[in-house]
Amino acid sequence: MATIKEIEEGIIEEFGYYDDWMGKYEFIIELGKSLPLIDEKYKIDENLIRGCQSRVWLYAQLEGDKIVFTADSDAIITKGIIGLLIRVLSHQTPDDIINTNLSFIDRIGLKEHLSPTRSNGLVSMIKQMKLYALALKTKML
Amino acid sequence: MTAVAQHKNVLDIEKIRKDFPILSRKVNGKPLVYFDNGASSQKPQSVIDATNKYYSYENANIHRGVHTLSQEATSAYEVVREKVRAFINADKSHEIIFTKGTTDSINLVAFSFGRTHINEGDEVLISAMEHHSNIVPWQMLCVEKKAKLKVIPINDDGELMMDEYKKLLSKKTKIVAVTHISNSLGTVNPVKEIIAAAHEKGIPVLIDGAQAIHHTTVDVKDLDCDFYSFSAHKMYGPTGVGVLYGKEELLNSIPPYQGGGDMIKTVTFEKTTYNELPHKFEAGTPNIAGGIAFGAAIDYINSIGIETIAAYEHELTEYALQQLNTVPGIKFIGKAKERASVISFLLDNIHPYDAGVILDKMGIAVRTGHHCTQPLMDRFKISGTVRASFSFYNTKEEVDVLVKGLHKVIDMFK
Known part of the structure; x- marks a missing residue:
């Protein structure tokens, strides 16, 4: 299984093929379609990352010593973005998830999604994924 | 033509x-x-210049100092109160209370009017198209006072159902608070009719004018509203400045909103007597630069009409x-x-x-x-x-x- 760093490098390379914003966003929209969808039974309020704009449901479970994430959103760009995060952080150990410092977002030109006004953006998603990792880690002990 | x-x-x-x-x-x-x-308008150069000029040449605290700068700043600030009065055709400039913005103005009324006149079992009447700032202050008041928040329904086109409104006006209704223009739908509400219907039953009316003040002529005397609130930043002026217009008699009958400097007449540890209108509602050093720049914004609107x-x-x-x-x-x-x-x-x-x-x-x-x-x-x-x-x-x-x-x-x- 590839490490977080290796997956990030792969994503950066893929985004390198697009030199304009439109190509990048079309790619994100495509990524949204292959998002590992959350089971309907977990699409409940407790798994909702609340924000001002779009709704995101995120769920995590342990498979062996790795965490597997699934998600969904009512906005397609958000689906693509959470899809990217899942590609990087799913099937990793809780410690790796907790300790990672993601750099790919900045490097693929999506830094604007880190701004506090995009309150449903990457920041709250990453925070939630790390919280899941922390919670599941204590479960493993 | x-x-x-x-x-x-x-x-x-x-x-x-x-x-x-x-x-x-x-x-x-x-x-x-x-x-x-609808969220905020842009600012003309004259408004930006007024802010710069104030900080570069005029800066001093107002209403206190005997020195020249303080007096100049006070006059420049108070001139704006008069400009606002004329802009909305109020009777007296002390009926113009400077606030932080529309939200602050509504909170002032909910606090000062609400805590004086609204009691257990009373009703506050708002509409289904209100901004959160004209819902939440009333909701907080209603929870505290065990009063009820009633809502005027709208039709599918986003218009107030006036028949329903009139039915909702009752002896229990202590205030009606509705928006002049909906920020989400653009609906222009028949505020004059709303006010007249409430007044027939002796109920005062607050109009949230945040979306109206820069789009249409607002004449508070013609409307006969009891309170009218708006923000400078939606009318090409700075953020952090707003207005509450209130009828003199009503403003005199309700207590101050916040305590502090400028709003007092005398203070001893036993008792404080309050300043007169408008200062009674303006505790602390206000946004002086913003107020002066707001004046430039009104001038700009007036220059176009x-x-x-x-x-x-x-x-x-x-x-x-x-x-x-x-x-x-x-x-x-x-x-x-x-x-x-x-x-x-x-x-x-x-x-x-x-x-x-x-x-x-x-x-x-x-x-x-x-x-x-x-x-x-x-x-x-x-x-x-x-x-x-x-x-x-x-x-x-x-x-x-x-x-x-x-x-x-x-x-x-x-």
Whole structure:
């Protein structure tokens, strides 16, 4: 299984093929379609990352010593973005998830999604994924 | 010739656009198309200059010092109170209370009027299209006082149901608080009729004028409203400055909102006596620079004429409605017969957030989301809309850019 760093490098390379914003966003929209969808039974309020704009449901479970994430959103760009995060952080150990410092977002030109006004953006998603990792880690002990 | 056509000749948009430095900037490499005026308007150079001038040459605290700077600053600030009075045709300048903004003005009334006049079992009447700032302060009051918040319903076009409104007015109703123009739907409410109906039963009325003050002539005497609130930043002025207009008698009958400097007459540890209007409601050092710059904003509006502005915006909105109507799958939310320059819509099943992100990439600033009117969104069973709100510095060409942008959005998400 590839490490977080290796997956990030792969994503950066893929985004390198697009030199304009439109190509990048079309790619994100495509990524949204292959998002590992959350089971309907977990699409409940407790798994909702609340924000001002779009709704995101995120769920995590342990498979062996790795965490597997699934998600969904009512906005397609958000689906693509959470899809990217899942590609990087799913099937990793809780410690790796907790300790990672993601750099790919900045490097693929999506830094604007880190701004506090995009309150449903990457920041709250990453925070939630790390919280899941922390919670599941204590479960493993 | 119609009034609109006449005004079209009067308004020199090219010249006006040059007065607003920000309108010449680019966003994401594209010329900015600013259609988020409902959230905040842009500022003309004269407003920016007034702020600079104040801090460069006039800065001093007001209402206290005997020195020249303090006196000059006090006069400059108080002149604005008089400008506001004239702008809304109030009787007396001490009926103009400076606040932080519309939200602050409504909170002031909810606190001072509410805690004096509203008791257990009483009712506060608002409408289904209120901004959260005209819901939550009343809700907080109602919880504290065990009073009830009642809501005037709206029809599917986004208009108040006036028959229902009249039925809701009762002996228990202690205040009616409604918006003049809906920030989400653009509906212009028949506020004069609303006020008259409430007054028949002796009920005072607060009008939230945040979306109206810069789009239409507001005459508080003609409306006969008891309170009228608005913000400077939506009328080309600075943020952090707002106004509460209140009838003198009412303002005198309610206690201060906050305690501190400027609002007192005498203070001992046993007892404080309060200052007179308007200072009784203006505790602490106000936003002096903002207040003075607000004066420049009013001068700017007056130099063009609010009626000229209203006529041009009406024409632009009609054009936008027509052009937007050609966009496949567009669904307008809010179809009131009387409407201001705010258009809310959805594109098929495309999420407003997705549309907003892509439009931004094309330099187009619109608002997406619930516009701080969640109960209203629930009424239409939607999570939000895309909202384009126009000002008199916007052009038909910019509307065309939006329409083209929406076609692009549809292409990307189909």
